Amino acid sequence: MWTKTGVKPSIFRENSDVLRETMRNKCLTVVGGGQMARALLCGMLDKGVIAASDVRVVEPSHSGCDWWAKNRPDVPVGDNLASDVAESDIVILAVKPYVIPKVANQSASFWDGKLVISIAAGVTLETLCSLIGHDRVVRVMPNTPSLVGAGASAFCVAADVAADDKAWIESSLQSIGVVAEVEESHMDAVTAVSGSGPAYVCLIVEAMADGGVFAGLPRDLAMKLATQTVLGTAKMIAETGRHPGELKDSVASPGGTTIAALRVLEQNGLRRALIDAVVAAANRSRELK
Ligand SMILES: NC(=O)C1=CN([C@@H]2O[C@H](COP(=O)(O)OP(=O)(O)OC[C@H]3O[C@@H](n4cnc5c(N)ncnc54)[C@H](O)[C@@H]3O)[C@@H](O)[C@H]2O)C=CC1
Numbered sequence: 001m002w003t004k005t006g007v008k009p010s011i012f013r014e015n016s017d018v019l020r021e022t023m024r025n026k027c028l029t030v031v032g033g034g035q036m037a038r039a040l041l042c043g044m045l046d047k048g049v050i051a052a053s054d055v056r057v058v059e060p061s062h063s064g065c066d067w068w069a070k071n072r073p074d075v076p077v078g079d080n081l082a083s084d085v086a087e088s089d090i091v092i093l094a095v096k097p098y099v100i101p102k103v104a105n106q107s108a109s110f111w112d113g114k115l116v117i118s119i120a121a122g123v124t125l126e127t128l129c130s131l132i133g134h135d136r137v138v139r140v141m142p143n144t145p146s147l148v149g150a151g152a153s154a155f156c157v158a159a160d161v162a163a164d165d166k167a168w169i170e171s172s173l174q175s176i177g178v179v180a181e182v183e184e185s186h187m188d189a190v191t192a193v194s195g196s197g198p199a200y201v202c203l204i205v206e207a208m209a210d211g212g213v214f215a216g217l218p219r220d221l222a223m224k225l226a227t228q229t230v231l232g233t234a235k236m237i238a239e240t241g242r243h244p245g246e247l248k249d250s251v252a253s254p255g256g257t258t259i260a261a262l263r264v265l266e267q268n269g270l271r272r273a274l275i276d277a278v279v280a281a282a283n284r285s286r287e288l289k
């Protein structure tokens with residue numbers, strides 16, 4: 001069990017005084033302690049914008065509980081959904097989309113007074129609100145780099161989400177990356193670009209490193225160079241605001257190595273493959289409804 005401290009809530013430590021005041025003494029329960037919950041919560045804990053004593057994780061699996069015990073023993077983890085939700089002000093549903101109905105469909109007053117946030121791909125606000133029984137519901141699509149404070153999240157809100165609720169969501173997500181409020185109609189595309197995106201980028205880094213190994217580099221050096229190249233290029237695009245096409249052209253010398261490589265990437269359809277991949281993910285997100 002955790003108790004409300006009655007002092008300045010650590011969850012809002014980095015937020016404005018007004019926000020701190022409006023959100024005093026909030027407790028947060030995360031339902032499902034898997035990959036994305038770990039990235040979100042550990043990111044926020046590491047940034048110091050949330051304290052382990054202010055949160056609780058509901059996780060039924062032994063392996064899931066073991067992970068928390070080994071990696072974040074300061075976070076209370078249990079399997080009693082009803083008691084944790086009863087004591088909390090904000091609940092994040094971080095279970096797989098097909099588990100949402102099982103978790104959300106509870107007795108009439110179960111979710112009364114709770115801000116409910118779902119991170120499940122594809123599950124609409126309409127479905128969530130009808131399961132929860134009220135309209136103080138938010139859909140968030142985060143991504144795993146939240147773990148290291150470099151996440152990209154988007155959210156949309158149902159009718160009864162207050163300005164304070166939105167301020168909490170925005171500031172919490174901002175503490176672990178960038179955040180945008182979007183129309184719900186954009187959530188499938190968001191899922192396809194930034195929600196699933198880390199997987200595409202990991203594949204690219206892995207493949208670049210494989211190429212380096214084929215060309216004679218030791219594996220660890222190839223991986224280090226590929227990783228830093230992706231990191232540095234993303235940082236350069238974000239910080240200079242220059243178009244990626246222009247930055248690409250600045251690397252490719254006439255008759256040089258880069259243009260030889262770019263020709264092969266175009267011949268093998270990398271650009272088309274990535275566009276089609278994003279479209280496939282958006283279509284799949286729509287099917288998850
Ligand atoms: N993994 C990712 O990169 C992202 C995932 N998401 C969304 O986050 C949600 C969770 O995905 P992951 O963390 O990847 O899955 P996961 O399988 O790693 O985590 C889900 C957790 O829920 C637990 N669980 C199962 N039944 C439960 C119940 N009745 N009550 C409480 N916990 C229960 C499981 O034991 C598991 O630990 C999904 O809806 C997914 O669409 C959203 C953005 C990115």
Ligand SMILES: O=C(O)[C@@H]1CCC=N1
Pocket residue numbers: 121191195196
């Ligand atoms: O693969 C999935 O369905 C989830 C949603 C976005 C990232 N992972």
